[in-house]
Amino acid sequence: MSPFVVALDVGGTSMKGGLVTRSGEIVRTDRRATPRDRGPAAVIATIRSFIDDLAAAGGGTPEGVGLAVPGLVTAEAALYSANIGWRDVPATDLVPLDVPVMLGHDVRTGGLAESVLGAGREVSDFLFLPIGTGIAGAMILQGEPYGGSGGWGGEIGHIPVFPEGEPCACGQVGCLETYASASAVARRYSDRAAGAPPSAQPGPSSAATVPSVTAEQVAALTASGDPLATEIWGDAVEALSLALATYTLLLDPSVIVLGGGLAEAGPLLSDPLAERLRKRLTFRDAPPLRQAALGVSAGMLGAALLGWRAAGFTDAGTTWSLDVLKSSRVA
The missing domain is CATH 3.30.420.40 (ATPase, nucleotide binding domain)
Structure with a gap:
């Protein structure tokens, strides 16, 4: 061998x-x-x-x-x-x-x-953003991952996007991960459907009257026009657009590479996200979004x-x- x-x-x-x-x-x-x-x-x-x-x-x-x-x-x-x-x-x-x-x-x-x-093979500066149970980012600068001075670099999931928003399990309020991670999308839909107050904990709703759902199911409900799913999905897209606009203005990535389970929704996520990101970056072009390879x-x-x-x-x-x-x- x-x-x-x-x-x-x-x-x-x-x-x-x-x-x-x-x-x-x-x-x-x-x-x-x-x-x-x-x-x-x-x-x-x-x-x-x-x-x-x-x-x-x-x-x-x-x-x-x-x-x-x-x-x-x-x-x-x-x-x-x-x-x-x-x-x-x-x-x-x-x-x-x-x-x-x-x-x-x-x-x-x-x-x-x-x-x-993979998807960043032809560029030297990009953000790799896996969206799964949580959200973390890999900042690729000059072709190499950058972890910051103490190894904490890339914790984009805990950027507060809605300062008066829902509590996050990290102790902050309104974090990106609380709205846009796959677990958050599923949890928020189940909680809202049950009429429960917002929870910082990932996973299924504690309400017995409404079965828990997965983020994939929320995506399917959004595609079918379900009003609650559409609202929850829209919140996730809005939160992502805010965080990615901030990242773009600071580090000017060539592309943003989306990975993880939520990115498997494809255009249902990437199309509205690209549009909102473009509208937020009023004086410059938005970086293109790519699916992880x-x-x-x-x-x-x-x-x-x-x-x-x-x-x-x-x-x-x-x-x-x-x-x-x-x-x-x-x-």
Whole structure:
């Protein structure tokens, strides 16, 4: 087998792993549950065994290991994650092999993959905005993810867009994530349908009289003309347009790349969002909106890039075929 790296994208619910060769061939993918309910030590043990099993499946020692992990992170250590509960975990503690290793923030690593391999491949400055259970952004500046002075850069989901709005679970009021994340869209529709007061907590409504819905169902109801769904969807689009107008005026991105579950709505989201963004930016052109190219594989592919960079190949990915990558998505 050709030389390979082990790439692992560690999420709060599941881990997506793979073996990726120097030429960008994905020779194996796998997925495992993240046992965060059993504490950080169990998560670390699962990561180590997963890496061991992937390496064994490759039939040799990997050239390196790349990991995308949530929370505050440097290339050498996972400093803190509220979702997983760990603090100050050296990268070497996560990898049972004596090979080069590099860590990356999960969203920024996905942004790196979109920059080198995907929708941002031809531009050097863009925003990668995955809209899922929450909202975070990867600021790609001069082709590289930028995390800020302390690793907090990109927390666009907690920009207050409606200062007198609904409470956010972070403790602020009116955050973008409270209106435009997939969980918020579902929660707000269920709460409003039940006549419940606004809640900061993601997930289904507590009201027993109205069944909870998913963001995908709210999107379908919006497309069919349901008045409440249309209002909730409109709030999400409005919140996004406010946050993205601010981002555009500050950093002037070439494009904005939309990813995550809510972006799967396609034109139902991107068309009205592009129009509202254009109207807000009265004296300049709005950056175009693009759909992310790599889907759920972005984090794992970004981790593969980190693994090859750890092994000394800083140009990894520049010749990889997007068609090959998209045909080998993580299950």
